[in-house]
Amino acid sequence: MKFIRFATIAALSTTILAGGAANASAEEVRDLTTDGQVEFRPATDEDEELEIVNPEPDPDVEIDPITPTTGPLSLLIAPTMNFGTQVISNQDQEYNMVAEMQQKAGTTGDNNKIPYVSFAQVQDIRGNNAGWDLEVTLSNFESKTQNNILAGAEVVFVGSRIQYEGSNTNNAPSSHADGLTLSPTTGKQVVMTAANGKGAGVSSVVWGNQADLNSQFTAEGFDPEKDVVENGAIQLHVPGATAKDATTYEATLTWDLTTTPGEGAGEGDGEGEYTPS
Numbered sequence: 001m002k003f004i005r006f007a008t009i010a011a012l013s014t015t016i017l018a019g020g021a022a023n024a025s026a027e028e029v030r031d032l033t034t035d036g037q038v039e040f041r042p043a044t045d046e047d048e049e050l051e052i053v054n055p056e057p058d059p060d061v062e063i064d065p066i067t068p069t070t071g072p073l074s075l076l077i078a079p080t081m082n083f084g085t086q087v088i089s090n091q092d093q094e095y096n097m098v099a100e101m102q103q104k105a106g107t108t109g110d111n112n113k114i115p116y117v118s119f120a121q122v123q124d125i126r127g128n129n130a131g132w133d134l135e136v137t138l139s140n141f142e143s144k145t146q147n148n149i150l151a152g153a154e155v156v157f158v159g160s161r162i163q164y165e166g167s168n169t170n171n172a173p174s175s176h177a178d179g180l181t182l183s184p185t186t187g188k189q190v191v192m193t194a195a196n197g198k199g200a201g202v203s204s205v206v207w208g209n210q211a212d213l214n215s216q217f218t219a220e221g222f223d224p225e226k227d228v229v230e231n232g233a234i235q236l237h238v239p240g241a242t243a244k245d246a247t248t249y250e251a252t253l254t255w256d257l258t259t260t261p262g263e264g265a266g267e268g269d270g271e272g273e274y275t276p277s
Helices: 002-028 210-217
Strands: 073-077 093-098 100-104 113-116 118-124 132-138 154-157 161-164 180-182 189-194 201-207 230-238 253-258 270-274
Touching (some): 073 253, 118 132, 118 189, 118 230, 201 230
Antiparallel strands (some): 100 113, 132 189, 132 253, 154 180, 154 230
C-alpha cells in the first residue's frame, strides 16, 4: 500500500515539472523581430501626371496645371496678371491686380468661378534634396500704337507667403522680400528658393489674402458682371510722365525653375520654364 502511494506521488511530481518546462519554453519565443522594406525612386515622364495641391483649402476649387506635367522637378502653375481697365492719368499710379478666378469644385461655367489667391507651385519629387530656385522676368508692356512702350512700368510683389505641404516645416523654401520689384531692366528676380536640403514635396508662393477676396466678392451691391475683385498683393506701378494711348498694353512674364539655388540669375540648368499668356 505504501509502495502504491509513493508511485502516485512520483508520477504527479513528474507531470508538474513537465508543465513548468513547457511554460518556460513558450516564454522564450514571445519576442520576435522581422524586417520590412520600401524603396523610393524619382518620378519620370512615364509616371502619372502631377496634380496641383490647392494652397487655400477653402473655398474648394478645381485648378489644372498650365500644361500636363510629369517628372521629378516641375513648375505646375504661375500667375497670369491682369491689371484691369484704367483711366489715363498724368500722375504716378499704382493699380492692383484683378484677382484670378477659379472654378468651384464640382461645377462648370464661368458663373461658378470665384476669386482665388494667385500662386506659383513647385513640386520636387527627385528624392535628392538638392534645392532649387524659381525666378521670373518681365518684358516691356507693349501695344501696336504710337506710344507702344509703357515706359517705366513695374510689377511689384507687395507681399507673399509660403505654403509648404511637407510634414517637416524645416524643409520649407523661402519667399522673396516684400516689395520685390520686377521690370524689364531688373532681369531675373527670385520669388521662391529652396536651399540645399530643402524644398522636397509641394511648395507654393502665394500672393493675396483669401478672406479679403471673399469679402469683396460677397459684399452688398457687388455685381460680377461689371465689378472686379482686386488682389492688392501684386501691383502695377506706372509713372505719370509716361505717354499712354487708349489701348491695351501687354507684357510677358517668364517663370524659370532652376536646379542651382543661390547662384544668381542666369546660372544653372533651367527646368520648368513657363511663359503665361
